Amino acid sequence: MKKDYENKQVYFVGGGLASLAGAVYLIRDCAFPGENIHIIEEMKIVGGSNDGAGNSEQGYVVRGGRMLNDEAYENTWELLSSIPSLNDPDKSVRAEILEFDTAHPTHAKARLVNKEAEIVDVLSMGFDLSDRLAMAKLIITSEEKMGKARIKDWFGSHFFETNFWYMWATTFAFQPWHSAVEFKRYMIRFMHEFPRIQTLEGVTRTPYNQYDSIILPLKKYLDQFAVDFEMKCTVNDLDFKDSEGITVTAIRYTREGVQGVIEINEGDRVIVTNGSMTDGYSLGSMSIAPVLKGKGNSWKLWDTLAKKKPGLGNPSSFDDHIDGSKWESFTVTCHDSRFFDLMEKFSRNKAGSGALVTFKDSSWLMSIVLAHQPHFLDQPENVKVFWGYGLYPDNVGDCVKKRMSDCTGEEILIELLYHLQFEADREEIVKSANCIPCMMPFITSQFMPRSLGDRPQVVPEGSTNLAFVGQFCEIPDDVVFTEEYSVRAARIAVYKLFGINQEICPINQYQYDIRTLFSSFITSYR
Structure with a gap:
C-alpha cells in the first residue's frame, strides 16, 4: 500500500491533538509514509491546548486540564493503546494511564465549599419538580427544534442555585448563556456520570499533565516515522x-x-484545525495581571476560508462573543508543602485523590484542583503545583476588591486563601508561591449558541481533499471540549479522505441503557 502513496503529501494545519492523532492514523491504518506527513504549527511546540510548560524557578503553567473518562472516550483509548509509553516501551500509554488511575482513584470529599468555608453536603442534587420537568423536556427535544437556545432559556432561576448546577457547570465550564444543545449532548453523553457527579469517580487522571503524559509519547511515536514538523509557521489562507x-x-x-506558498497536487490532502479555544491567551505573573487579547491566526484563517466557499462553517458564532466565552485560570507553584498540607486536611483528600473544589459563593466562582505530585516530569520533590480557574473574571472579588481579570497572581492567591480561611498562613504561603494567571478569551467559545451548519462537517460536502478537525467541526451526538472530540474528528477525516473501510469506535449510547436511566432517575430525586 505504501507505494500508492509515495508521491502524495498530507498537510495538517495546526499541531494540536487532532493533528497528531490524524498523523498516527495515517501511519498505522493507511501505511502512509511518515516523511510525507507535514504538521504546520505557528507555536514553537506541538500539543495545542494540551499543554504543560515552565519550570520550578520561573513557575509552571497549565492553561487548562483536560479530564478523561474511561467509559466515554472510545477512540482516545483505542489510539493510546497503540502508542508506547515513554517510560516503558512494552507498555502502551493507555495501560500506563489506567494503571496510574487504578492506583490513585478519584473520590472527591469536598466538591462544594460555602462562604463560611464549610464543605457542603452534595448528595442531593437539589432539584425541584420544575427542574426535573425542564431536564426531561431538554433531553427529548430535537436539536433542530432547539436551535440557538441558551441553557437559561430552558431552566428557571432555581435550577442555577442547585448543587447539581454548581458541580456540573464547574466540572465542564458551562455558563447559563451557553448552548442548550451542547448542554443536552453532555447530559446524554455523560449520563453514566450523573449519579456520581458529587465525587467525580468517573474522572480518569493521567500520571502527569496532559502534555507530558499524552503529547510527548505521540510526538516520539511520530518522530520515529520521520513525520515533518514545520514549527513557528503560520498558515494565512488556502x-x-x-x-x-x-x-x-x-x-x-x-x-x-x-x-x-505550498502547491497542493492531485492526491494530496489538507486537514485543518479551524479555530482554537486557547487562541489569544495571555499570561500574567505574581505582580502583573494578564491582558485580554482578540482573535489570533487560527480564527483569522477560518474567517477567511468561510467567506470563500459555502459549507465551511460560520466562525462568527464562536469567535465574536469574547464576553461569553472567556475565563481565567491560574497555576500555582509552591516551594514548600504548607498549602498542600492545609488543603489535604481541609478537603480530607490527599492530592490526586480529590477533584475540583468549587467555592460556590465566590464572586469569581472559583475552583481549584490538587493533582497527584509531581505534576511535571522535571518537577523537584520539594515543589508542589496546583491549578484553578474562575468562571466570572469580570466580577469584583470578595476579599480583593478588584475584577479577577485585573488581579495579579498574588492577588488571586490572596482571594483563594480568604475563601479557605487560611489567612493565618497567608504570608508564608504567598512568600513561597508563584501564581501565574492566564486569560483565555475563547476557552468556551465552542459552547456558544449555534445553528446547524455553523460548524463545518469533518469532510464538507463536495470536498475532494479538505477536512476539518478539532473542536469546531461537526460530529453528531459527540461533545466538544474533550480529547475524544479531537481524536474522533481526526479518525473520521483520515478514513473518509483515504477511503479506509474500518470501524470508528461508536459513541456509547448510555441513554438507552435501562440501568443508567434508572440510576439517573433516582439521582434526580436525591
Whole structure:
C-alpha cells in the first residue's frame, strides 16, 4: 500500500491533538509514509491546548486540564493503546494511564465549599419538580427544534442555585448563556456520570499533565516515522480551485516574516484545525495581571476560508462573543508543602485523590484542583503545583476588591486563601508561591449558541481533499471540549479522505441503557 502513496503529501494545519492523532492514523491504518506527513504549527511546540510548560524557578503553567473518562472516550483509548509509553516501551500509554488511575482513584470529599468555608453536603442534587420537568423536556427535544437556545432559556432561576448546577457547570465550564444543545449532548453523553457527579469517580487522571503524559509519547511515536514538523509557521489562507466543489490548490503561509506558498497536487490532502479555544491567551505573573487579547491566526484563517466557499462553517458564532466565552485560570507553584498540607486536611483528600473544589459563593466562582505530585516530569520533590480557574473574571472579588481579570497572581492567591480561611498562613504561603494567571478569551467559545451548519462537517460536502478537525467541526451526538472530540474528528477525516473501510469506535449510547436511566432517575430525586 505504501507505494500508492509515495508521491502524495498530507498537510495538517495546526499541531494540536487532532493533528497528531490524524498523523498516527495515517501511519498505522493507511501505511502512509511518515516523511510525507507535514504538521504546520505557528507555536514553537506541538500539543495545542494540551499543554504543560515552565519550570520550578520561573513557575509552571497549565492553561487548562483536560479530564478523561474511561467509559466515554472510545477512540482516545483505542489510539493510546497503540502508542508506547515513554517510560516503558512494552507498555502502551493507555495501560500506563489506567494503571496510574487504578492506583490513585478519584473520590472527591469536598466538591462544594460555602462562604463560611464549610464543605457542603452534595448528595442531593437539589432539584425541584420544575427542574426535573425542564431536564426531561431538554433531553427529548430535537436539536433542530432547539436551535440557538441558551441553557437559561430552558431552566428557571432555581435550577442555577442547585448543587447539581454548581458541580456540573464547574466540572465542564458551562455558563447559563451557553448552548442548550451542547448542554443536552453532555447530559446524554455523560449520563453514566450523573449519579456520581458529587465525587467525580468517573474522572480518569493521567500520571502527569496532559502534555507530558499524552503529547510527548505521540510526538516520539511520530518522530520515529520521520513525520515533518514545520514549527513557528503560520498558515494565512488556502487557495481553492474555481469550481462548485471544494478542492484546495495551495497553502499560503508566513514564516519569520517571509511569505511562502505550498502547491497542493492531485492526491494530496489538507486537514485543518479551524479555530482554537486557547487562541489569544495571555499570561500574567505574581505582580502583573494578564491582558485580554482578540482573535489570533487560527480564527483569522477560518474567517477567511468561510467567506470563500459555502459549507465551511460560520466562525462568527464562536469567535465574536469574547464576553461569553472567556475565563481565567491560574497555576500555582509552591516551594514548600504548607498549602498542600492545609488543603489535604481541609478537603480530607490527599492530592490526586480529590477533584475540583468549587467555592460556590465566590464572586469569581472559583475552583481549584490538587493533582497527584509531581505534576511535571522535571518537577523537584520539594515543589508542589496546583491549578484553578474562575468562571466570572469580570466580577469584583470578595476579599480583593478588584475584577479577577485585573488581579495579579498574588492577588488571586490572596482571594483563594480568604475563601479557605487560611489567612493565618497567608504570608508564608504567598512568600513561597508563584501564581501565574492566564486569560483565555475563547476557552468556551465552542459552547456558544449555534445553528446547524455553523460548524463545518469533518469532510464538507463536495470536498475532494479538505477536512476539518478539532473542536469546531461537526460530529453528531459527540461533545466538544474533550480529547475524544479531537481524536474522533481526526479518525473520521483520515478514513473518509483515504477511503479506509474500518470501524470508528461508536459513541456509547448510555441513554438507552435501562440501568443508567434508572440510576439517573433516582439521582434526580436525591
